[in-house]
Amino acid sequence: MRLLALVLRRLAWFVPTLVGLLAVTFVVSRVVPADPVALVAGDTATPAQVEALRRQLGLDRSLPVQFVTYVGGLLRGDMGTSLFTTRPIAEDLASRLPATIELTLVAMVVSVAVGIPLGVVSALWRNSVLDHVVRVVTVSGLAIASFWLGIMLQLLFAMRLGWAPLNGRLRGFPPQGVTGLFLIDAPLAGDWAAFGNALAHLALPAATLAFPALATLVRFTRAGVLDVMQSNFVLYERAMGLPPSVIVWKYILRSALTSTVTQIGLLFGILLAGAVVTETVFDWPGIGTYAVNSIIRSDYNGVMGFTVWAGAIFIVVNLVVDIALTFIDPRERVT
Amino acid sequence: MSGLGFVLARLARDRSALIGLVLILALVACAVFAPLLATHPEDVLELHPAERLKPPGPEHWLGTDRMGSDIYSRLLFGARITILIGLIAVGASLLVGVLAGLVAGYYHGWLSDLVMRVSDIFLAVPQVVLAIAIAQTLGPSLPNVILALSATYWPWFARVVYAETRALQKEVFVESTAALGASPWRLVVLHVLPNIASPIIVRASIGMGFTILTAAALGFLGLGPPPPTPEWGRTIAEAREFLPDAWWYAAAPGLAIFLTVMGFNLLGDGLRDVLDPRIRRSGGRHDA
Numbered sequence: 001m002r003l004l005a006l007v008l009r010r011l012a013w014f015v016p017t018l019v020g021l022l023a024v025t026f027v028v029s030r031v032v033p034a035d036p037v038a039l040v041a042g043d044t045a046t047p048a049q050v051e052a053l054r055r056q057l058g059l060d061r062s063l064p065v066q067f068v069t070y071v072g073g074l075l076r077g078d079m080g081t082s083l084f085t086t087r088p089i090a091e092d093l094a095s096r097l098p099a100t101i102e103l104t105l106v107a108m109v110v111s112v113a114v115g116i117p118l119g120v121v122s123a124l125w126r127n128s129v130l131d132h133v134v135r136v137v138t139v140s141g142l143a144i145a146s147f148w149l150g151i152m153l154q155l156l157f158a159m160r161l162g163w164a165p166l167n168g169r170l171r172g173f174p175p176q177g178v179t180g181l182f183l184i185d186a187p188l189a190g191d192w193a194a195f196g197n198a199l200a201h202l203a204l205p206a207a208t209l210a211f212p213a214l215a216t217l218v219r220f221t222r223a224g225v226l227d228v229m230q231s232n233f234v235l236y237e238r239a240m241g242l243p244p245s246v247i248v249w250k251y252i253l254r255s256a257l258t259s260t261v262t263q264i265g266l267l268f269g270i271l272l273a274g275a276v277v278t279e280t281v282f283d284w285p286g287i288g289t290y291a292v293n294s295i296i297r298s299d300y301n302g303v304m305g306f307t308v309w310a311g312a313i314f315i316v317v318n319l320v321v322d323i324a325l326t327f328i329d330p331r332e333r334v335t
Numbered sequence: 336m337s338g339l340g341f342v343l344a345r346l347a348r349d350r351s352a353l354i355g356l357v358l359i360l361a362l363v364a365c366a367v368f369a370p371l372l373a374t375h376p377e378d379v380l381e382l383h384p385a386e387r388l389k390p391p392g393p394e395h396w397l398g399t400d401r402m403g404s405d406i407y408s409r410l411l412f413g414a415r416i417t418i419l420i421g422l423i424a425v426g427a428s429l430l431v432g433v434l435a436g437l438v439a440g441y442y443h444g445w446l447s448d449l450v451m452r453v454s455d456i457f458l459a460v461p462q463v464v465l466a467i468a469i470a471q472t473l474g475p476s477l478p479n480v481i482l483a484l485s486a487t488y489w490p491w492f493a494r495v496v497y498a499e500t501r502a503l504q505k506e507v508f509v510e511s512t513a514a515l516g517a518s519p520w521r522l523v524v525l526h527v528l529p530n531i532a533s534p535i536i537v538r539a540s541i542g543m544g545f546t547i548l549t550a551a552a553l554g555f556l557g558l559g560p561p562p563p564t565p566e567w568g569r570t571i572a573e574a575r576e577f578l579p580d581a582w583w584y585a586a587a588p589g590l591a592i593f594l595t596v597m598g599f600n601l602l603g604d605g606l607r608d609v610l611d612p613r614i615r616r617s618g619g620r621h622d623a
Contacts, residue, residue, distance in 0.1 A: 016452065017456055017459060020452065020453065021456045021460060025460075025468065135351075143544065143548075143593050143596040143600055145568070145592045146552075147551075147552060147555050148585070148593075149589075151571065151575060151578070151585055151589070152589065159578060160579055269461060273463045277463060280556065291464060291467075295467050298471075307460055310460055310461060310464060311460050314459055
């Protein structure tokens with residue numbers, strides 16, 4: 001029942017937050033100095049043609065009216081039309097979303113699979129050589145500009161050594177499939193050459209994206225484990241003669257991971273933000289490059305569409321994290 | 336010992352905080368003494384096509400760029416822009432965020448809810464995206480970058496201040512001061528603010544690093560101050576078409592960004608340890 005109340009309370013905030021987000025982005029994206037209508041119409045258009053186009057796009061009406069129209073369309077799944085690709089934004093984004101999901105998920109898996117064990121180990125062997133090496137790596141991960149890291153990886157592994165492709169997502173035709181995630185579609189279609197090719201293309205962007213997230217995760221896990229190791233219940237378990245491996249794997253990890261799970265929500269934000277820049281560096285055909293291109297070309301519908309997606313994903317992920325927490329940590333259910 | 340002296344003495348004993356402090360002092364020195372330290376100070380504006388894309392050597396310590404300008408000298412002048420962006424953007428976010436956080440934390444009711452919801456909205460989108468949108472809307476220039484960064488960073492301060500103010504309100508000394516009839520203004524400025532200064536300072540130091548990273552990303556995307564400003568992020572973008580041959584062109588400004596952000600992060604961690612013994616070293620890029 002508590003759980004249901006929590007979910008309902010969160011859902012109640014979901015809509016106003018999303019509408020607020022829309023309003024902010026809407027204002028920002030419509031106050032552009034360059035007239036998007038003139039840009040679309042081209043240099044040869046007469047003033048009368050520009051005005052006709054403006055009416056056709058609904059940009060002659062007042063901002064509040066435009067906003068209500070936009071939100072109304074959104075409720076029907078209509079995000080407007082891109083001024084440049086002239087395709088519906090929802091279609092554009094949907095066709096690009098798998099690329100971003102694949103990249104983000106791989107980066108997430110890499111950072112969790114590497115970050116959590118590293119954090120645990122460096123806490124258990126505190127102040128060892130390994131701990132110091134890990135600390136240098138994590139401090140670097142939080143200080144490095146990801147676009148620069150991406151370029152340096154391209155320079156070394158793609159241009160000089162030739163071990164990985166420079167950019168893009170795949171060479172040749174994409175594998176037949178339903179998910180749009182090449183790493184899943186290719187094996188399903190039995191196309192192992194495409195699988196290997198997709199994996200090679202993923203290596204550098206995923207590493208670039210995973211690095212800062214990994215650093216964050218290592219720090220939190222390490223701090224969490226250290227915190228729990230000093231608590232009374234661990235002292236008690238030690239005194240009772242429980243084997244260290246049982247204490248670590250059964251008791252310490254479970255308590256320490258609560259803060260790490262909270263971090264995975266934030267992690268997603270870091271990854272989503274990182275994807276915008278990383279995708280640009282690697283010409284990755286995801287929604288990040290789409291957002292940057294839309295912003296640079298004053299394609300306000302594209303900007304709005306991306307914001308809605310990114311915001312909604314972020315809010316949903318945090319909701320899921322909150323719910324997951326109540327399962328891991330019984331204390332959360334009481335408050 | 337005075338408060339500041341105490342903090343400095345504790346910081347000096349923490350090796351990584353000391354490294355951070357040294358990095359920041361070095362950055363400030365580079366910015367202040369750029370005209371003296373630069374081997375080719377005139378190269379910020381002048382072009383020497385004959386000297387184009389020369390590798391690092393005794394004449395040009397970090398090589399030259401596509402215009403034949405000395406990269407080392409341009410980096411020094413770039414440090415000025417970096418510090419300027421960081422200081423003003425973090426300063427403005429601090430002012431707005433602390434004020435919003437205090438109001439939301441002190442008052443209970445619709446105003447408080449409204450302020451925190453608005454800050455949630457800003458936090459619901461990756462900062463880079465919102466900053467890109469604002470910078471693009473206003474046009475690429477130095478003041479607009481600063482504005483975009485301030486507009487997107489203040490919620491982090493608001494959040495910290497809000498949580499701390501709420502926690503303080505339950506303290507006996509705050510309750511008793513209120514019971515004695517102190518005005519809200521007096522209570523907040525004289526009693527609450529000094530007690531929440533530590534987390535604000537820590538957040539400011541980490542915010543400097545974060546803001547400088549985002550500013551570099553904006554510069555990289557072409558939304559920073561226009562050329563010939565020697566902004567670090569833009570320099571990396573310019574250098575891309577000359578890879579892999581002119582590797583120093585892209586490597587040098589990235590290293591400068593790295594060392595600068597690392598300095599602020601290490602100092603922030605150290606300050607957190609010194610100022611707030613309750614919290615041990617933890618946290619990541621987005622942590623308070």
